[in-house]
Amino acid sequence: MADQLTEEQILEFKEAFELFAPERADLSESEQLQLQEEMRLYQEEQRHLENLRRLEREQLQHFRGMLGGASGLTGMAFTEDGPGEELIVAPLQTFDMQLRVVDLAVHATITQVFVNPSCQPLEVTYTFPILPAATVCGLTADLAGHVVKGRVLEKQAARAEYSAARQQNKTACLLEKVAGDVLTLKIGRLAPGARAIMSLELAMQMQNEGLRPLSGEGSLRLALPMIISNRYPLAALQGSANGSTEEDVAVKEGSAGPGCSPFHFAMEMCMPCLVSDARSPTHCIRFVLNPEDPTKMTASMSLPTMPDGEIVLNVGLSAPLDTRCWIEPDEDENAKCAAVLAVLYPDEAMLQHLWPPVTKDVEVDAPPVEFVFVLDRSGSMSGSPIRKAGDALQLFLRSLPPDCCFDIIGFGSSWESLFGSSMAYGADTLKTASDHAQRVQADLGGTELLCPLQAIFKRPVPHGHVRRLVVLTDGQVSNTEQVFAAVRDHSASTAVFTVGIGSSVSHHLVEGIAEAAGGSAEFVAGDERMEPKVIRQLRRALRTTPSSILTSVEWPGMSVQELAPGALVQPAGIRCDGQCIMVGALLGDVKPAAGSLRLHFRSPHGQCATLDVPLLHLSS
Numbered sequence: 348m349a350d351q352l353t354e355e356q357i358l359e360f361k362e363a364f365e366l367f368a369p370e371r372a373d374l375s376e377s378e379q380l381q382l383q384e385e386m387r388l389y390q391e392e393q394r395h396l397e398n399l400r401r402l403e404r405e406q407l408q409h410f411r412g413m414l415g416g417a418s419g420l421t422g423m424a425f426t427e428d429g430p431g432e433e434l435i436v437a438p439l440q441t442f443d444m445q446l447r448v449v450d451l452a453v454h455a456t457i458t459q460v461f462v463n464p465s466c467q468p469l470e471v472t473y474t475f476p477i478l479p480a481a482t483v484c485g486l487t488a489d490l491a492g493h494v495v496k497g498r499v500l501e502k503q504a505a506r507a508e509y510s511a512a513r514q515q516n517k518t519a520c521l522l523e524k525v526a527g528d529v530l531t532l533k534i535g536r537l538a539p540g541a542r543a544i545m546s547l548e549l550a551m552q553m554q555n556e557g558l559r560p561l562s563g564e565g566s567l568r569l570a571l572p573m574i575i576s577n578r579y580p581l582a583a584l585q586g587s588a589n590g591s592t593e594e595d596v597a598v599k600e601g602s603a604g605p606g607c608s609p610f611h612f613a614m615e616m617c618m619p620c621l622v623s624d625a626r627s628p629t630h631c632i633r634f635v636l637n638p639e640d641p642t643k644m645t646a647s648m649s650l651p652t653m654p655d656g657e658i659v660l661n662v663g664l665s666a667p668l669d670t671r672c673w674i675e676p677d678e679d680e681n682a683k684c685a686a687v688l689a690v691l692y693p694d695e696a697m698l699q700h701l702w703p704p705v706t707k708d709v710e711v712d713a714p715p716v717e718f719v720f721v722l723d724r725s726g727s728m729s730g731s732p733i734r735k736a737g738d739a740l741q742l743f744l745r746s747l748p749p750d751c752c753f754d755i756i757g758f759g760s761s762w763e764s765l766f767g768s769s770m771a772y773g774a775d776t777l778k779t780a781s782d783h784a785q786r787v788q789a790d791l792g793g794t795e796l797l798c799p800l801q802a803i804f805k806r807p808v809p810h811g812h813v814r815r816l817v818v819l820t821d822g823q824v825s826n827t828e829q830v831f832a833a834v835r836d837h838s839a840s841t842a843v844f845t846v847g848i849g850s851s852v853s854h855h856l857v858e859g860i861a862e863a864a865g866g867s868a869e870f871v872a873g874d875e876r877m878e879p880k881v882i883r884q885l886r887r888a889l890r891t892t893p894s895s896i897l898t899s900v901e902w903p904g905m906s907v908q909e910l911a912p913g914a915l916v917q918p919a920g921i922r923c924d925g926q927c928i929m930v931g932a933l934l935g936d937v938k939p940a941a942g943s944l945r946l947h948f949r950s951p952h953g954q955c956a957t958l959d960v961p962l963l964h965l966s967s
Contacts, residue, residue: 556880570872633646672944672961717815733788747772896948911930
């Protein structure tokens with residue numbers, strides 16, 4: 348309808364007609380009346396067409412609103428001739444999340460109920476976010492009474508099997524990870540009026556946030572992403588097929604909105620020590636401590652619509668950094684098998700008593716550090732996020748050691764350096780940087796992180812220094828793998844520490860950068876305090892001397908059938924720098940009175956030692 352006149356053009360035409368009509372002496376009165384009548388009919392037709400256009404816009408807006416990231420399954424209707432062209436939404440009726448937490452280990456069961464509102468079979472898709480470290484450990488689909496159990500297959504084999512089932516008019520579903528933190532679910536041939544009940548099981552991990560300065564207690568943190576945000580650059584990447592990728596398509600669908608179905612959340616928690624407090628900085632969640640066993644707690648929340656940001660839980664513990672190992676025997680007592688989970692926080696202070704004293708001539712001096720702060724100044728950081736980032740930057744700056752050098756890089760669609768290169772830390776440079784942090788604005792457009800990182804890596808590291816990058820961002824990028832590759836290629840010379848800000852930040856980006864570059868990640872959302880997160884990251888960044896290594900583990904008297912992580916079966920082992928190490932295993936030859944976990948360490952000077960940890964029996 349683009350060729351139709353606008354209302355403004357119609358008025359201009361009418362004004363011109365009225366202006367020149369009196370001069371048309373060659374027209375009779377009846378002819379002029381006829382022309383006026385034709386103009387009236389034309390105006391009525393245009394008003395009718397404009398009403399149709401308005402209704403079309405309203406329907407399109409309503410339809411787009413229905414296509415929220417968790418609002419429904421979108422699909423194409425099937426006819427006798429194959430898939431049709433009409434896009435239909437199978438609304439999400441309910442969303443239920445049940446969590447069972449033991450120590451840092453989280454088992455989540457997510458149940459979602461959809462309905463096919465059409466009178467034709469649908470092939471439907473649904474996109475939703477997960478934590479990048481989460482593992483899918485179960486999928487069950489009840490499709491109009493037909494129960495489908497998920498099996499793990501190689502991606503191409505799974506797609507082929509799903510396609511074959513569709514061609515045979517069979518009900519089938521396909522769940523695949525299209526990005527590090529995005530899952531896409533496809534259901535083939537959902538019958539007219541049928542309900543789809545999807546039950547997804549995930550294994551996740553809580554984050555230990557260390558000790559609180561005054562009380563000596565500690566805190567655990569769990570973030571549950573509920574929305575998918577747009578990713579930058581929005582333009583298709585060079586070399587991508589057909590101008591877009593699977594991730595692009597999935598993110599575009601998932602970022603339309605959080606949806607409007609009822610939402611229910613419930614959690615049962617069992618901890619190795621007393622639970623001192625619990626809260627959510629993002630939502631109003633009801634926490635209930637078990638009066639008979641203060642190591643156990645429940646939590647629940649019900650909302651009339653889907654959350655519009657991630658759900659964050661903070662749980663206070665009396666002794667969060669104690670080394671422990673849980674054991675859960677097989678339900679069949681004759682099987683003599685058990686699952687174990689060890690939670691370790693080994694650092695030099697914990698292991699110091701295991702080694703003989705080190706003489707001064709073998710001590711290693713810590714080299715000075717070059718700090719490069721990489722600050723997200725994209726438009727999405729406007730308001731509270733950029734102020735939080737500025738405050739965090741101020742705290743970093745005023746806590747730096749006097750022998751360091753530093754620079755501040757702001758990035759968005761473009762990037763800029765405060766000093767042009769790293770400068771020695773002193774009164775003048777501190778004042779310049781502090782003034783910059785005080786007035787910094789989110790004024791650089793989109794979120795293009797790769798270019799400033801590449802520019803930093805091209806800079807020579809100041810002589811005698813080690814380089815540390817600190818990235819503060821709320822963003823999500825479409826070239827995540829390229830960013831990971833860039834930091835991984837330079838991880839030998841540059842460790843990267845990240846701080847994710849806000850309730851829609853990409854955990855895949857923030858955690859992935861830190862993991863690829865040998866650093867660590869922290870997050871802040873809602874009314875969480877930034878200061879303790881900054882202090883933890885700064886302490887980690889200042890660790891520049893070699894660490895002890897956890898080389899292997901064993902359970903004396905028992906056989907190890909499976910063991911994770913794989914680094915414990917390799918000579919390299921795992922660094923003991925205070926970061927959490929979780930060890931999982933399946934054991935055989937388990938005796939009723941199982942003994943202990945034995946940890947084997949090697950010091951930076953080549954000394955070896957062991958440490959035994961008693962087993963905690965997990966009660967049902």
